Amino acid sequence: MFREKAPPWALPFLRRPQRPWEPEVRVLIVDDEPLAREEIRFLLEEAGGMTIVGEGENGFAALELSRELKPDLVFLDIQMPGKNGIEAAREILRLENPPTIIFQTAYDEFALQAFEVHALDYLVKPVSQERLNKTLKRVKTRQPSVEDLERLISRLHAPVQADHKPLPLYAGETIVPLKQQDIIFVEARGREVRIVSNRGEFFYHGTFWQIEEQLTHPDFLHCHRSYIVNISLVERIDLWVNNTFMLRLAGTAEMIPVSRSHIGEFRKRLNL
Numbered sequence: 698m699f700r701e702k703a704p705p706w707a708l709p710f711l712r713r714p715q716r717p718w719e720p721e722v723r724v725l726i727v728d729d730e731p732l733a734r735e736e737i738r739f740l741l742e743e744a745g746g747m748t749i750v751g752e753g754e755n756g757f758a759a760l761e762l763s764r765e766l767k768p769d770l771v772f773l774d775i776q777m778p779g780k781n782g783i784e785a786a787r788e789i790l791r792l793e794n795p796p797t798i799i800f801q802t803a804y805d806e807f808a809l810q811a812f813e814v815h816a817l818d819y820l821v822k823p824v825s826q827e828r829l830n831k832t833l834k835r836v837k838t839r840q841p842s843v844e845d846l847e848r849l850i851s852r853l854h855a856p857v858q859a860d861h862k863p864l865p866l867y868a869g870e871t872i873v874p875l876k877q878q879d880i881i882f883v884e885a886r887g888r889e890v891r892i893v894s895n896r897g898e899f900f901y902h903g904t905f906w907q908i909e910e911q912l913t914h915p916d917f918l919h920c921h922r923s924y925i926v927n928i929s930l931v932e933r934i935d936l937w938v939n940n941t942f943m944l945r946l947a948g949t950a951e952m953i954p955v956s957r958s959h960i961g962e963f964r965k966r967l968n969l
Contacts, residue, residue: 756780
């Protein structure tokens with residue numbers, strides 16, 4: 698039986714029957730890709746000795762589920778929209794009795810050789826049963842300290858910032874994977890979300906809030922309740938009414954407003 702009840706916003710989870718001779722290791726799986734969660738769940742069930750207490754799809758869920766469910770072990774994807782795995786791990790480590798964290802990543806294993814430590818492991822997707830079993834053995838034989846985890850997180854932090862997933866956008870009956878750096882601005886138009894980019898104009902099948910969560914590149918700024926801009930493309934800033942601004946961006950003739958409620962962050966980001 699579970700010792701805690703999952704919060705209502707947690708994703709559905711499965712558990713395998715606990716064998717009487719196995720110690721109970723409570724596991725939380727966090728990945729924005731449902732198939733990736735399903736795969737690691739299957740491998741854990743095959744390995745045995747695990748009780749999967751919950752699943753989440755982003756860094757915010759990772760933190761809240763870790764606080765609510767108190768898992769022993771968290772399998773945490775690095776690249777997720779909104780709060781990524783590195784950011785979530787930093788906050789999880791501040792919890793009382795934090796869990797052991799195993800990172801999952803799509804990085805090539807050779808690129809991660811510098812991060813190989815005995816205190817904390819990582820899994821490169823796709824994960825094999827043999828590789829997972831080796832990781833679980835390592836975790837059981839030596840529990841990492843918070844200092845060990847923080848050292849690895851600091852070393853992983855830099856490459857994560859350089860990688861940002863493209864957005865799958867619709868152009869008629871075609872899906873275009875648009876690089877985030879190609880986006881000039883995003884506009885909320887009633888129930889529609891319009892994206893103007895160097896590759897043309899697209900409409901996003903989702904909400905303005907959802908696309909803001911997916912724009913992980915640091916050059917994006919929410920400058921108005923209806924606009925997100927790529928500040929690296931600002932060519933001209935015009936003074937406007939009530940001490941606000943109008944922006945001219947490279948690649949478009951449209952002028953984009955900066956509202957009073959966002960003026961402070963805008964000045965800070967552009968050193969004005």
